[in-house]
Amino acid sequence: MNISCAIIKDLLPLYHDGVCSNETKAMVEEHLAACDSCKAELQAMDDELPMNQTEQNLKEAEAVQNLSRRWKKGMLQSLLKGVFIAITTIAIVLLVLYVFVDVKVVPKA
Numbered sequence: 001m002n003i004s005c006a007i008i009k010d011l012l013p014l015y016h017d018g019v020c021s022n023e024t025k026a027m028v029e030e031h032l033a034a035c036d037s038c039k040a041e042l043q044a045m046d047d048e049l050p051m052n053q054t055e056q057n058l059k060e061a062e063a064v065q066n067l068s069r070r071w072k073k074g075m076l077q078s079l080l081k082g083v084f085i086a087i088t089t090i091a092i093v094l095l096v097l098y099v100f101v102d103v104k105v106v107p108k109a
Helices: 005-017 022-034 036-046 054-100
Strands: none
Touching: 005 022, 005 036, 022 036
């Protein structure tokens, strides 16, 4: 059976992890026996990923946490500024209405 390398390369992750069917496993192994390119692809999957970057990952995580704290602090400051401006504007409008507009509250008799 002649299967294209593109199809085998799509199946290689399943084959590598051992989650493909027995038929697929046999088909991939048959292809790997004759194809050096796909063998190299499978070998690349077997090579371990470098996991010794723990210190760099911790530094990056700390930078993200600092950025998050600054963002939250900025959001709180913006909220407080908005509330202050709204209260000040309402107070000024009420003061102008009280001083310059003859508004009297007359109780109904």
